[in-house]
Amino acid sequence: xxxKILLKNVGIPxxxxxxxxxxxxxxxALEKALRELKPSEVTDAVKKSGLRGRGGAGFPTGLKWSFVxxxxxxxxxxxxxxxxxxxxxxxxxxxxxxDPHMLLEGIAISCxxxxxxxxxxxxxxxxxxxxxxxxxxxxxxxxxxxxxxxxLGSDFGLKVHVHRGAGSYICGEETALxxxxxxxxGLPRLKPPFPASVGLYGRPTVINNVETLSCVPSIVQNGxxxxxxxxxxxxxxxxxxxxxxxxxxxxxYELPLGVTLRELLFEYAGGIRGGRGLKAVMPGGxxxxxxxAEQADVKMDFDSLAAVGSALGSGxxxxxxxxxxxxxxxxxxxxxxxxxxxxxxxxxREGLGWMVRLLEGIEFGRGSTADIDLLLEIAxxxxxxxLCPMGDAAVIPAQSTIARFRDEYESHVRTGGCPFxxxxxxxx
Amino acid sequence: xxQGTQRKFxxxxxxxxxxxxxxxxxxxxxxxxxxxxxxxxxxxxxxAAVELVASTLGLSPTRVAQTASFYTMFSPAPLGxxxxxxxxxxxxxxxxxxxxxxxxxxxxxxxxxxxxxxxLVTLSTVECLGSCGTAPVMAVNDRYFxxxxxxxxxxxxxxxxx
Numbered sequence: 233x234x235x236k237i238l239l240k241n242v243g244i245p246x247x248x249x250x251x252x253x254x255x256x257x258x259x260x261a262l263e264k265a266l267r268e269l270k271p272s273e274v275t276d277a278v279k280k281s282g283l284r285g286r287g288g289a290g291f292p293t294g295l296k297w298s299f300v301x302x303x304x305x306x307x308x309x310x311x312x313x314x315x316x317x318x319x320x321x322x323x324x325x326x327x328x329x330x331d332p333h334m335l336l337e338g339i340a341i342s343c344x345x346x347x348x349x350x351x352x353x354x355x356x357x358x359x360x361x362x363x364x365x366x367x368x369x370x371x372x373x374x375x376x377x378x379x380x381x382x383x384l385g386s387d388f389g390l391k392v393h394v395h396r397g398a399g400s401y402i403c404g405e406e407t408a409l410x411x412x413x414x415x416x417x418g419l420p421r422l423k424p425p426f427p428a429s430v431g432l433y434g435r436p437t438v439i440n441n442v443e444t445l446s447c448v449p450s451i452v453q454n455g456x457x458x459x460x461x462x463x464x465x466x467x468x469x470x471x472x473x474x475x476x477x478x479x480x481x482x483x484x485y486e487l488p489l490g491v492t493l494r495e496l497l498f499e500y501a502g503g504i505r506g507g508r509g510l511k512a513v514m515p516g517g518x519x520x521x522x523x524x525a526e527q528a529d530v531k532m533d534f535d536s537l538a539a540v541g542s543a544l545g546s547g548x549x550x551x552x553x554x555x556x557x558x559x560x561x562x563x564x565x566x567x568x569x570x571x572x573x574x575x576x577x578x579x580x581r582e583g584l585g586w587m588v589r590l591l592e593g594i595e596f597g598r599g600s601t602a603d604i605d606l607l608l609e610i611a612x613x614x615x616x617x618x619l620c621p622m623g624d625a626a627v628i629p630a631q632s633t634i635a636r637f638r639d640e641y642e643s644h645v646r647t648g649g650c651p652f653x654x655x656x657x658x659x660x
Numbered sequence: 661x662x663q664g665t666q667r668k669f670x671x672x673x674x675x676x677x678x679x680x681x682x683x684x685x686x687x688x689x690x691x692x693x694x695x696x697x698x699x700x701x702x703x704x705x706x707x708a709a710v711e712l713v714a715s716t717l718g719l720s721p722t723r724v725a726q727t728a729s730f731y732t733m734f735s736p737a738p739l740g741x742x743x744x745x746x747x748x749x750x751x752x753x754x755x756x757x758x759x760x761x762x763x764x765x766x767x768x769x770x771x772x773x774x775x776x777x778x779x780l781v782t783l784s785t786v787e788c789l790g791s792c793g794t795a796p797v798m799a800v801n802d803r804y805f806x807x808x809x810x811x812x813x814x815x816x817x818x819x820x821x822x
Contacts, residue, residue, distance in 0.1 A: 317788060317790065319750045319751065319787070320788070322791055322792050322793050325791070357731075357733045359790065360802040361804075396693065398732070398733040398734055399731050401788075414686070414688050415688035415689055416691075418730060418731075474792065475793065476751035476754075476795060478754060482794070483793045484793060548792070561754075564753055568788075571787065
């Protein structure tokens with residue numbers, strides 16, 4: 233297996249404690265940044281490393297940072313998005329619970345680069361253990377002079393807040409996250425203006441994912457060229473892949489971007505459970521289009537997955553064996569998105585309920601061929617027609633399973649019910 | 661304010677609230693943190709609890725209620741002593757979460773989405789808990805229980821005295 237960078241401390245007893253982290257070389261990158269580098273040099277290093285956001289969109293991190301206006305007086309903020317809620321995703325939790333200091337070091341270096349003196353970690357409410365460990369890590373770091381005023385004796389000071397969410401998927405969307413941080417309902421904002429210029433409290437704000445920020449210390453420590461040598465061209469660095477579903481060994485695997493799906497599933501995750509066949513994979517969480525077993529040789533990176541009509545998303549690989557009913561999967565996920573719709577935009581609020589009713593009809597034997605086409609029509613009436621990207625995401629399970637497995641929908645219609653009777657049985 | 665419902669935080673909770681108020685420069689940002697304290701303290705965010713949070717923060721009760729009602733972790737009505745939440749999202753459902761929910765319904769004598777009349781347990785289904793590598797998973801109050809089987813569920817219930 234490749235050298236571990238993000239998971240190098242996971243599994244070591246007391247990995248969440250400051251003394252363990254420091255004994256493994258932790259906070260040396262922060263020291264290097266503060267003593268040897270100018271803020272702009274840190275940003276340049278991140279740009280040169282090719283680091284792309286690990287939260288789902290894959291946007292170049294250094295470029296995102298450079299959108300923050302330099303000449304605006306007054307405060308600016310950094311928000312770490314730890315609202316990990318995309319179904320299938322459980323990678324950030326590993327860092328939050330096992331290596332909170334790596335994240336804090338990444339945040340501190342990033343804030344130094346961005347001239348930010350106050351940062352917020354927005355962690356999903358259900359991650360009680362992660363929040364507890366983060367809070368303790370912040371206290372330890374403040375005590376040791378690694379956070380707080382005059383970090384490591386320098387002029388740079390930083391206050392980090394650990395802010396718990398309260399159970400809302402949409403708050404992972406960056407502008408909804410800001411609304412939530414301001415104590416409001418998590419309703420996404422109309423963009424532009426983008427948070428880089430008008431963000432938290434109306435101030436310039438950078439929002440980065442946990443895994444993204446956790447890459448920063450090693451970029452500063454080992455240099456951008458080293459980071460860029462990992463992975464493939466334009467898709468650099470290590471990536472956490474969260475593999476779940478029908479595999480023998482589900483879990484979080486750290487591998488270079490560009491590893492093939494086949495290698496990930498069969499060499500690392502132990503292959504398909506019970507010796508069954510592979511049917512389909514959502515390669516980057518529930519809002520990435522499903523791909524089929526024939527595409528198993530695709531490289532797991534942003535560009536290669538886009539080329540086969542899907543996306544790397546958060547790197548959450550949801551694996552389905554040949555006994556899985558795709559209509560049932562689409563129904564479950566569409567119900568999820570209906571539940572999580574903030575209700576602000578009519579197409580998402582009303583359309584998803586309609587799609588759920590049609591999918592239920594097909595799954596439970598009351599559907600028609602016309603319903604399949606109607607599903608696609610409604611989906612195109614939602615996608616791209618909402619304030620935030622959730623509208624696009626929400627229709628992907630139905631849209632992509634119809635695109636790849638239309639015959640399965642047809643056979644539900646023809647036989648008047650679901651041809652896959654799972655062990656648990658199916659009831660409405 | 662409804663008569664006789666004026667609430668107060670316990671001294672420990674008040675200390676926590678003071679710490680939150682001190683830490684946030686913008687008081688609106690303290691809404692969620694203080695609501696979390698109130699939810700834990702009173703078991704729910706009924707009208708009196710919302711009013712207490714509002715007056716603590718110097719905000720209108722409507723403003724606070726509007727926020728509280730958006731988030732699923734805040735409950736307007738009291739929940740059972742043990743709140744059991746089973747994830748039924750994609751990775752858990754692929755590995756049999758529906759069977760786990762049905763086992764719990766039968767074993768506890770309460771349907772999903774309900775609290776047992778004795779107030780001991782609330783059973784609900786929940787969206788992705790971010791524990792898909794150890795599916796199926798459920799949370800009991802703040803604690804995660806992973807890689808569930810009906811046998812494992814049974815021993816957890818016994819441990820809880822249910």
